[in-house]
Amino acid sequence: MLEIHDLHVSVGGAEILKGLSLNVAAGEVHAVMGPNGSGKSTLSYVLAGRPGYDVTAGTVRYKGRDLLAMAPEERAAAGVFLAFQYPVELPGVSGATFLRTALNAVRKARGEKDLDAMQFLKAVRERLRSLSMTEETLKRALNVGFSGGEKKRNEMLQMALLEPDLAVLDETDSGLDIDALKLVADGVNALRAPGRAMLVITHYQRLLSHIVPDRVHVLARGRIQRSGGKELALELEARGYAEFGHAA
Amino acid sequence: MALDAGTVAAVDALAERYKYGFVTDIEQETAPKGLNEDIIRFISAKKAEPEWLLAWRLKAYRHWLEMRDPKWARVKHPPIDFQDAYYYAAPKTKEGPKSLDEVDPELLRTYEKLGIPLHEHEILAGVAVDAVFDSVSVATTFKKKLEEVGVIFCAISEAVQKHPELVRRYLGTVVPYSDNFYATLNSAVFTDGSFVYLPKGVRCPMELSTYFRINAAKTGQFERTLIIADAGAHVSYLEGCTAPMRDENQLHAAVVELVALDDAEIKYSTVQNWYPGDAEGRGGIYNFVTKRGACRGRHSKISWTQVETGSAITWKYPSCILQGEGSSGAFYSIAIVNNRQQADTGTKMLHIGRNTRSTIVSKGISAGRGQNTYRGLVRMQGGAENARNHTRCDSLLIGGACGAHTVPYIESKNPTARVEHEATTARIGEDQLFYCRQRGLDEEQAVSLIVNGFCKEVLQELPMEFAVEAQKLVALSLEGSVG
Numbered sequence A: 001m002l003e004i005h006d007l008h009v010s011v012g013g014a015e016i017l018k019g020l021s022l023n024v025a026a027g028e029v030h031a032v033m034g035p036n037g038s039g040k041s042t043l044s045y046v047l048a049g050r051p052g053y054d055v056t057a058g059t060v061r062y063k064g065r066d067l068l069a070m071a072p073e074e075r076a077a078a079g080v081f082l083a084f085q086y087p088v089e090l091p092g093v094s095g096a097t098f099l100r101t102a103l104n105a106v107r108k109a110r111g112e113k114d115l116d117a118m119q120f121l122k123a124v125r126e127r128l129r130s131l132s133m134t135e136e137t138l139k140r141a142l143n144v145g146f147s148g149g150e151k152k153r154n155e156m157l158q159m160a161l162l163e164p165d166l167a168v169l170d171e172t173d174s175g176l177d178i179d180a181l182k183l184v185a186d187g188v189n190a191l192r193a194p195g196r197a198m199l200v201i202t203h204y205q206r207l208l209s210h211i212v213p214d215r216v217h218v219l220a221r222g223r224i225q226r227s228g229g230k231e232l233a234l235e236l237e238a239r240g241y242a243e244f245g246h247a248a
Numbered sequence B: 001m002a003l004d005a006g007t008v009a010a011v012d013a014l015a016e017r018y019k020y021g022f023v024t025d026i027e028q029e030t031a032p033k034g035l036n037e038d039i040i041r042f043i044s045a046k047k048a049e050p051e052w053l054l055a056w057r058l059k060a061y062r063h064w065l066e067m068r069d070p071k072w073a074r075v076k077h078p079p080i081d082f083q084d085a086y087y088y089a090a091p092k093t094k095e096g097p098k099s100l101d102e103v104d105p106e107l108l109r110t111y112e113k114l115g116i117p118l119h120e121h122e123i124l125a126g127v128a129v130d131a132v133f134d135s136v137s138v139a140t141t142f143k144k145k146l147e148e149v150g151v152i153f154c155a156i157s158e159a160v161q162k163h164p165e166l167v168r169r170y171l172g173t174v175v176p177y178s179d180n181f182y183a184t185l186n187s188a189v190f191t192d193g194s195f196v197y198l199p200k201g202v203r204c205p206m207e208l209s210t211y212f213r214i215n216a217a218k219t220g221q222f223e224r225t226l227i228i229a230d231a232g233a234h235v236s237y238l239e240g241c242t243a244p245m246r247d248e249n250q251l252h253a254a255v256v257e258l259v260a261l262d263d264a265e266i267k268y269s270t271v272q273n274w275y276p277g278d279a280e281g282r283g284g285i286y287n288f289v290t291k292r293g294a295c296r297g298r299h300s301k302i303s304w305t306q307v308e309t310g311s312a313i314t315w316k317y318p319s320c321i322l323q324g325e326g327s328s329g330a331f332y333s334i335a336i337v338n339n340r341q342q343a344d345t346g347t348k349m350l351h352i353g354r355n356t357r358s359t360i361v362s363k364g365i366s367a368g369r370g371q372n373t374y375r376g377l378v379r380m381q382g383g384a385e386n387a388r389n390h391t392r393c394d395s396l397l398i399g400g401a402c403g404a405h406t407v408p409y410i411e412s413k414n415p416t417a418r419v420e421h422e423a424t425t426a427r428i429g430e431d432q433l434f435y436c437r438q439r440g441l442d443e444e445q446a447v448s449l450i451v452n453g454f455c456k457e458v459l460q461e462l463p464m465e466f467a468v469e470a471q472k473l474v475a476l477s478l479e480g481s482v483g
């Protein structure tokens, strides 16, 4: 599903990823852990196509296609979703307008018909309920004045609605209270399907006890330093990243 | 970064995208080119005006000859040759049309193309339309229904014939003939425009709307609109404007006067989409307009809402004279400049009476090589006890070659009056664009969404029927500003 080979990425002239390789098969959930500043968010941005992240070498294939050749919105239409570590505020743009525009943009690119207002509302309400969110969220300007945890839930709401094939979650668990963490994990688990893959970036083993990963990778100094099963997360929690040296 | 490069690349877009740029092939009757007293007599005679009105026009004209065009606005254009234009152009019909059935079908088709069908049964429910084509009002819909409740809504030339006492009492009382260069010119040569009178206590049962269209080449449009809301009356009025694409610049110098008596309320909305010129700044309308409302009565209200997306140059300051005790004025504005457009727009709030209130919300969006200036005056006169003003002025920049300028003037002669001014300038964030694109929106959709969000406070002031249209227009006028 996702094949990253020898990826080198520079940001603002500094090389952050230095030959990263990683494969995620359909149906799998992989966790990426690593020290602050090691390049985890950089990896997520590159997968989503953020301008300013220069790929100097390497390849990324997604569903057999050259992911790096696609525009960000093409990637979204092809099922790539990034839950941002720092969700962005859009003043004056209501949650409802944003969600509906996004959903219909993606549907259009997939050759599906627009949802009308009623169909859309029905779809959103279901997701809101399962995330214990209120309809108030839809009326407010997107992410404006949201608490940290509300922003993260809002990311999950979008993911649930857009039903991506490849979801990259960048520290979605940070800032969530214990109940919210459980809800988010349930949401992620509900999306688990044979045709889908997920890359879960986190600092905490806690999330991984709810979302049990198929593989755990340690990203440090710009590369995957070690990979293992779910027990690797426990080991990291106990021992830290000392053996992998400092970030970058 | 990507944005700035894109702005420059975008530039060819707008010209092809101005979908109102067609010309209607229709027989025109024009006065000879140029401006002199005979032309003014010709216009006045064409309209069979009473002697007092001709005298007023001539007085304005003689005054205008002594005036110089204003230089203080932050706009640049070559000098205008006032002799190289037609001051009267009218679709050729034997008489003025008496009903819609008599309107030239070619004209009806024009308005249909513009999305303004004039057949009553096809019209947006609840909106009465006066269509002004070049110098002449060609049709006014729903007249009967309005007459039943005593509302007068007609072409100003018709009002001069049928209600001369009302016109004479109010014309030029808000914007005097000697007011400013372009208003004075308008007073001399104005051709048509709308007239509205609401008798005491009447709430207008529908939105009123005037649709202005410049068609003829080398023709100026000088319409004059006069709206009077008698005590306790309410009205919501909307004007829209388009013009064909032409290489030359055409002058549009309108005057709008509003009068609100005790407890009356006038809501005046404009969606201005005159041809903006091409990407290199060739052609386009010079939109030099004087709009002013007088809140004469106690607790009267006037609000101006404008969405200014068109014109090569926009120069207008819809203002309120807050005379009546407890009266209030509002100015909600969206001004968008793209390519080579220039806008110098804002408002004047003159607080004269006690407890008067004013609100100013201005949203300026600059893209391409556009220059956008907010210029606003808030004046608290000596008698303006406890008057309040709140001004909010936000600018949004798209790309690196455009400009946004804010020029507030605040004068207070009353220590109990309070004036608050907030201003912000921002760029569309690269992070906002990326966030939207990650969710599947292309760049233009993303810009449109972000800009519409930025303008929301103003858009929601528009009558429902037009808000959606205005939102689309905002998106359209920024097409190609990123990429």
Ligand SMILES: Nc1ncnc2c1ncn2[C@@H]1O[C@H](COP(=O)(O)OP(=O)(O)OP(=O)(O)O)[C@@H](O)[C@H]1O
Residues within 6 Å of the ligand: A011, A012, A014, A016, A034, A035, A036, A037, A038, A039, A040, A041, A042, A043, A085, A248
């Ligand atoms: N625009 C930029 N210009 C220069 N350096 C940058 C830029 N963006 C990120 N970096 C650097 O790249 C490195 C990796 O950042 P990244 O955000 O990918 O780390 P991370 O692994 O996600 O860290 P955290 O766990 O704190 O979220 C950091 O050293 C960061 O300072």
Ligand SMILES: [Mg+2]
Residues within 6 Å of the ligand: A040, A041, A042, A085, A170, A171
């Ligand atoms: Mg990070």
